[in-house]
Amino acid sequence: MARYGMVIDTKRCVGCADCVVACQTENNVPEGFCRDWIVEALDGEYPDLRMEIRSERCNHCENAPCVRCCPTGASQITDGGIVLVEEAECTGCKACIASCPYDARFVHPEGYVDKCTFCYHRVKEGQDPACVAVCPTKCMHFGDLEDPHSEVSKLLRSRPNHALIPEAGTKPKIFYLT
Amino acid sequence: MAKQFSRREFIKIGGLGLGGAAVGTGIAHSVLGGLGTSPALANPVLSGAIDGVVSTTPTVCEICFWKCAGWVHAVDGQPWKITGNEADTHCNGRLCPRGTGGLGAYLDEDRLRTPLIRTSAHGKQAFREASWDEALTHIAEKLQKIADEHGPECVALFTHGSGGSFFKHVLRAYGSNNISAPSYAQCRGPREEAYTLTFGEGVFSPERTDIRNTRCLVLIGSHLGENMHNTQVQEFADMVGDGGSVITVDPRYSVAASKSKYWLPIRPATDMALMLAWINVIVEEQLYDKDYVESYTYGLDALKHSVRDYTPEWAYPITTIKPQLIRETAREMAHHKPATLIHPGRHVTWYGDDTQRVRAGAILNALLGSWGRRGGFFYPNKASIPKYKYPKYPTPTRTWKDAYPKQFPLANLALANGICDATIPSPERDCSFKGWLVYGTNLLMTLPQPKKTIEAIQNLDLLVAIDLMPAEITGWADVVLPECSYLERYDDLRVSPGRVPAVALRAPAFEPKFNSKPGWWIARELGIKMGLEKYFPWQNIEEYLESRLGGTGISLDELKKKGVINLEERDPIYFEDGVQPEFDTPTGKIELYSTQLEEYGFDPVPKYTAHDRPPEGFMRLLYGRAPMHTFGRTTNNPLLTGLMPENEVWINRWVARLLGIDHEQYVVLVNQDGVRSNKIKAKVTERIRHDCVYMVHGFGHSDKRMRKAFLRGADDAQLVTRVKIDPIMGGTGMRVNFVAVEAA
Amino acid sequence: MQEYTITSGRNMAHIDPTLSIWGWEVPVYLYLGGLVAGVLFFSALYFIRGKADEMPTVVRVTPLLAPILLGLGLFTLFLDLEYKLHVFRFYTNIRLESPMSWGSWTLAAIFPLSLLWAAIHVGKVFPKWRWPFGWMDRMVAIAETYARPIAWSLIVYSVILGIYTGILLSAFNARPIWNTAILGPLFLASGLSTGLALNMLFSKEKNELHLLGKIDVMTIAVEVFLIIHMFMGFLASAEIHIQAAGLFLGGPFTASFWVFVVALGLLVPLLLELLELRGRIAATKIPALLVLAGGFFLRYIIVEAGQVSTWGL
Ligand SMILES: Nc1nc2c(c(=O)[nH]1)N[C@H]1C(S)=C(S)[C@@H](COP(=O)(O)OP(=O)(O)OC[C@H]3O[C@@H](n4cnc5c(=O)[nH]c(N)nc54)[C@H](O)[C@@H]3O)O[C@H]1N2
Ligand SMILES: Nc1nc2c(c(=O)[nH]1)N[C@H]1C(S)=C(S)[C@@H](COP(=O)(O)OP(=O)(O)OC[C@H]3O[C@@H](n4cnc5c(=O)[nH]c(N)nc54)[C@H](O)[C@@H]3O)O[C@H]1N2
Ligand code: SF4
Ligand code: SF4
Ligand code: SF4
Numbered sequence A: 001m002a003r004y005g006m007v008i009d010t011k012r013c014v015g016c017a018d019c020v021v022a023c024q025t026e027n028n029v030p031e032g033f034c035r036d037w038i039v040e041a042l043d044g045e046y047p048d049l050r051m052e053i054r055s056e057r058c059n060h061c062e063n064a065p066c067v068r069c070c071p072t073g074a075s076q077i078t079d080g081g082i083v084l085v086e087e088a089e090c091t092g093c094k095a096c097i098a099s100c101p102y103d104a105r106f107v108h109p110e111g112y113v114d115k116c117t118f119c120y121h122r123v124k125e126g127q128d129p130a131c132v133a134v135c136p137t138k139c140m141h142f143g144d145l146e147d148p149h150s151e152v153s154k155l156l157r158s159r160p161n162h163a164l165i166p167e168a169g170t171k172p173k174i175f176y177l178t
Numbered sequence B: 001m002a003k004q005f006s007r008r009e010f011i012k013i014g015g016l017g018l019g020g021a022a023v024g025t026g027i028a029h030s031v032l033g034g035l036g037t038s039p040a041l042a043n044p045v046l047s048g049a050i051d052g053v054v055s056t057t058p059t060v061c062e063i064c065f066w067k068c069a070g071w072v073h074a075v076d077g078q079p080w081k082i083t084g085n086e087a088d089t090h091c092n093g094r095l096c097p098r099g100t101g102g103l104g105a106y107l108d109e110d111r112l113r114t115p116l117i118r119t120s121a122h123g124k125q126a127f128r129e130a131s132w133d134e135a136l137t138h139i140a141e142k143l144q145k146i147a148d149e150h151g152p153e154c155v156a157l158f159t160h161g162s163g164g165s166f167f168k169h170v171l172r173a174y175g176s177n178n179i180s181a182p183s184y185a186q187c188r189g190p191r192e193e194a195y196t197l198t199f200g201e202g203v204f205s206p207e208r209t210d211i212r213n214t215r216c217l218v219l220i221g222s223h224l225g226e227n228m229h230n231t232q233v234q235e236f237a238d239m240v241g242d243g244g245s246v247i248t249v250d251p252r253y254s255v256a257a258s259k260s261k262y263w264l265p266i267r268p269a270t271d272m273a274l275m276l277a278w279i280n281v282i283v284e285e286q287l288y289d290k291d292y293v294e295s296y297t298y299g300l301d302a303l304k305h306s307v308r309d310y311t312p313e314w315a316y317p318i319t320t321i322k323p324q325l326i327r328e329t330a331r332e333m334a335h336h337k338p339a340t341l342i343h344p345g346r347h348v349t350w351y352g353d354d355t356q357r358v359r360a361g362a363i364l365n366a367l368l369g370s371w372g373r374r375g376g377f378f379y380p381n382k383a384s385i386p387k388y389k390y391p392k393y394p395t396p397t398r399t400w401k402d403a404y405p406k407q408f409p410l411a412n413l414a415l416a417n418g419i420c421d422a423t424i425p426s427p428e429r430d431c432s433f434k435g436w437l438v439y440g441t442n443l444l445m446t447l448p449q450p451k452k453t454i455e456a457i458q459n460l461d462l463l464v465a466i467d468l469m470p471a472e473i474t475g476w477a478d479v480v481l482p483e484c485s486y487l488e489r490y491d492d493l494r495v496s497p498g499r500v501p502a503v504a505l506r507a508p509a510f511e512p513k514f515n516s517k518p519g520w521w522i523a524r525e526l527g528i529k530m531g532l533e534k535y536f537p538w539q540n541i542e543e544y545l546e547s548r549l550g551g552t553g554i555s556l557d558e559l560k561k562k563g564v565i566n567l568e569e570r571d572p573i574y575f576e577d578g579v580q581p582e583f584d585t586p587t588g589k590i591e592l593y594s595t596q597l598e599e600y601g602f603d604p605v606p607k608y609t610a611h612d613r614p615p616e617g618f619m620r621l622l623y624g625r626a627p628m629h630t631f632g633r634t635t636n637n638p639l640l641t642g643l644m645p646e647n648e649v650w651i652n653r654w655v656a657r658l659l660g661i662d663h664e665q666y667v668v669l670v671n672q673d674g675v676r677s678n679k680i681k682a683k684v685t686e687r688i689r690h691d692c693v694y695m696v697h698g699f700g701h702s703d704k705r706m707r708k709a710f711l712r713g714a715d716d717a718q719l720v721t722r723v724k725i726d727p728i729m730g731g732t733g734m735r736v737n738f739v740a741v742e743a744a
Numbered sequence C: 001m002q003e004y005t006i007t008s009g010r011n012m013a014h015i016d017p018t019l020s021i022w023g024w025e026v027p028v029y030l031y032l033g034g035l036v037a038g039v040l041f042f043s044a045l046y047f048i049r050g051k052a053d054e055m056p057t058v059v060r061v062t063p064l065l066a067p068i069l070l071g072l073g074l075f076t077l078f079l080d081l082e083y084k085l086h087v088f089r090f091y092t093n094i095r096l097e098s099p100m101s102w103g104s105w106t107l108a109a110i111f112p113l114s115l116l117w118a119a120i121h122v123g124k125v126f127p128k129w130r131w132p133f134g135w136m137d138r139m140v141a142i143a144e145t146y147a148r149p150i151a152w153s154l155i156v157y158s159v160i161l162g163i164y165t166g167i168l169l170s171a172f173n174a175r176p177i178w179n180t181a182i183l184g185p186l187f188l189a190s191g192l193s194t195g196l197a198l199n200m201l202f203s204k205e206k207n208e209l210h211l212l213g214k215i216d217v218m219t220i221a222v223e224v225f226l227i228i229h230m231f232m233g234f235l236a237s238a239e240i241h242i243q244a245a246g247l248f249l250g251g252p253f254t255a256s257f258w259v260f261v262v263a264l265g266l267l268v269p270l271l272l273e274l275l276e277l278r279g280r281i282a283a284t285k286i287p288a289l290l291v292l293a294g295g296f297f298l299r300y301i302i303v304e305a306g307q308v309s310t311w312g313l
């Protein structure tokens, strides 16, 4: 069984937000909401500065608190470890939103909770997620973390990297190359 | 002054042509606190396959001028998304955020809907809706009158964008050659002239920079990554990813600076000193490419002599860059030669000595031997698609240059600001412009000194604005013509230079919304009304395109299926061993010493001249781009506004503390002439020097009808009340304004 | 110096700049849940101990309010749901890992029990009470014979309910200020205390009032103890917990928490009750009202603060 994850090269990312718009049109994310977003983390004092630019989204955590706290099972882990929300089962109680340390979820205007799906509908067809496919700097990589020969596994072995808030213990599956 | 202005009032286009439905959405929007619902996108079912029939139409993106080819996807005819065309070398299958968000140009509910004509009733000016027939007849009559009374040369066209080509054709057929674009004197004019003076050829667009093979990239201001010209950014990422060395010279810690080995936070307006010092080091330490310089260039000795005193120590107090760092970076550049690229910049109209500054960079490139070499500048291939054969145009008896005797000898294109000035009657000029056609450029935000633009407009007999949006310029027009968006029309073929010659097609993916029309149709109908039928032998655009393609072996149908066709015949893009290249300069060589500049009495080798520094209490106003917006044209785009709804003014943390300004607090910028900006949020940051502030251009729209952009952020153009004109080619240096920051 | 900027995407309703997904509805629900837990717990307890006649308010009167208050609480929870039509989904699943699921099933159990309990007592409180249908009489009669087992299950469920109102929050590891095991006992104690206070509002019996006062003093003392421990726990913990505690120690919630919850909601009523018990001052309803208000503020402020508290960058 695949274990899908993303590896994002922060050296290449320019913070253009193409990944954000691409997600918006691909998945018809309503105006005013987003499933992914861009962070600029600056460190240092003028003129000695360092900056990491990151495209962030749901980390499809292996130890997903959003799935555990969902009272209805609407939040679930599907094939390949992709965390999805089944809109027909969601009550909009927002427990999952409160449980996510990354603030990756939001309430869709239609009432159910929405978030990044890793473009499940594309992945099923063997395509990369929309954000990965659009990125002009090709800094995003999607694939099976379980498979040692996958591009993502190779990148993780060859480059220093970090995940976000590992201390929260959610076992995130998006890694940032530094 | 005030009186003059009242001749033509600015009219908010509001209300007109807005059906009940649109007003309804407006109310829904305000009730929902601006959140509203999403634009009518098709809704692919998430967990499964897309529900419905997916169709794709080839397009060429019109959100900026890089012209990437892409595919418009629709589900059951409803817009879904736009993706890049894999075959296209402008995008390699990946659009930039603006191109990906291009659907918003089509979806925008605030678009112009129907032709409008300015009327005057009860002393009050207003627009009334008109039919196309009426509006075009009206324009044709007015143009006839101007031709009769003043000659057709008194009409000028301002154009920026694809459809403009059809209006250029109309104007030439009418008898005027006064065609200008803000992309010259407000943008890359100095660069093209500087490179032409040096190498005999310009840099062109898309730039002929071989960044993907560059090992050392020197960015002087060029803020790649924020400046989102697509393949340029892609190649930049590739070279950074491959461990290439980047040297960024910028008073601001730009995105590019964050990817650089060296960031030189230069005092603004002193780049010339840094570049001269680099030349000094490279010449003194003999770091240049000796064979190349010897066989290809002219004037090394004169150059050496001229830069003798421009040592890094001399440059230090001017630029604030330490001599050691200047030497180190010069050696870094030399180390990687000839795969070192001193980026020529694009928007280079900064300080009035821009042609000379850019030339200093060109000289560096020549010294390092990067022109015509891998990793430097390549020789682009041009696709040989013949132009459509029209009857000969009448020969104009005057051009805009007659208004500027002996000035700007090296300007190869018309100056948008020059035409603007020459519209204001003055005793020195025997003629002034009487009519403007404005296609796809929002002159009020685009030209510096907007007050002057308005003054010029007051002196016109006719101003026609052909636009997509109720942009500021349309409020000053006599006739407003709504063009449909690029997703609803055919345009002329995209034939642009590059490593691979190609032809690309834009075909309509949707029917034009409202009562808007494609540019080609408007131009043709207008031409016919003006009695210029013989210049429009084609009946419709397909016929025109077929005819242009005739003889190439490519059919319109094939192009519709492929979107882009890369052509086979190609010339080498780098100099080849044993082939002596020719340079189109008077000496036939790369001119380190410019014989043409000498001839016209300018410095043949760049010299340093100091620029004013901000007075006490003021900081220099700098501006630039945000990756998800193109100037003011996307700030109302429903898909892109969300990514960056308003601009911020970057203020150094230390300065902000002194001024008592908090991060995210709204402030007002007041320039040296007392002009006040709209309120704008402060971004208090370590990422900028203390002597300047920075903002993204294109925000602070003043037309209410652009509901998402109206008074969101501030407009830098408003604060550009002063310019420094480049004496060589007439470009308008715009970073010569100073602002104070006040709490809003 | 660190600058952290979300440059695009985000600025979403109720997520940015800080979470505001839960407004007044959830705190009211938690509050009423805790209050009802307190009411039912003491009612069942003294019923089992055979004190129904000595403590009529506790055993018989306030339980009549329990189903109403619980119903109100459930209604506010319903109001909070974004997808109200799907409310039934709570009951098509049992998710053992989800406190929210536990809560909904607990409520499913305790709500009918509270109705039965009220039905058993209503006749005693209002002697003129008549059930409209005969089958109701019969049912109540059967229930009365099972009064003790019902009381026992009420004790169990009310403790679960009381703790649940705290566990619901403390299970959210993502919100450091909620993420403390003390929240369960603290909310339980607070629930018991507000339950007592409600009784004190209605009780007219001197002895009953005296006893209630005595127990309340103890529960308040426990609450104060738990709060102190909660902060000690935070401060002895990881950086983010220290930061989270900072919300109450100098941060934006400092004044509201220490004034409305600790001073007015706990210490002042504690002092007043002690003085009343010692007969130093005349007994009033003031401490009870203060405890009731303080209990609400406790939940409201904790729910708000939790939404502000994050793991940071
Ligand atoms: N996303 C997006 N991309 C675009 C466009 C767009 O609208 N949106 N427009 C396109 C067009 S037409 C153009 S012309 C280009 C323009 O893009 P560039 O040619 O890259 O623009 P620059 O003029 O270099 O201006 C921006 C940078 O110059 C720095 N700067 C300001 N003053 C000085 C100075 O005195 N010295 C130095 N060294 N640096 C300085 C600013 O801090 C900023 O980082 O962008 C193109 N790309
Ligand atoms: N202050 C200041 N001034 C500047 C700059 C700056 O950074 N600061 N940048 C300079 C540079 S580099 C440049 S290149 C110029 C750019 O200047 P412009 O090209 O004038 O810039 P835009 O704001 O994109 O204006 C485009 C206009 O075209 C309209 N439009 C968009 N799509 C279509 C279409 O399909 N058809 C038609 N008919 N109209 C359309 C838009 O609604 C808008 O009104 O500005 C220059 N001026
Ligand atoms: S599209 Fe790519 S480069 Fe742009 S912000 Fe997203 S990840 Fe970064
Ligand atoms: S990032 Fe948040 S929403 Fe996504 S799986 Fe992890 S906890 Fe759940
Ligand atoms: S909001 Fe929906 S998905 Fe989230 S926890 Fe509640 S029921 Fe589950």
Ligand code: SF4
Pocket (backbone or CB within 6 Å): A022, A023, A024, A026, A027, A035, A036, A057, A115, A116, A117, A118, A119, A120, A129, A130, A131, A132
């Ligand atoms: S994987 Fe798909 S759903 Fe997730 S952020 Fe990327 S485009 Fe959006």
Ligand code: SF4
Pocket (backbone or CB within 6 Å): B061, B062, B063, B064, B065, B066, B067, B068, B091, B095, B096, B097, B098, B099, B100, B228, B229, B230
């Ligand atoms: S660079 Fe972006 S906006 Fe410009 S043409 Fe290409 S996709 Fe369109």
Ligand SMILES: [Mo]
Pocket (backbone or CB within 6 Å): B183, B186, B187, B188, B346, B347
């Ligand atoms: Mo430009």
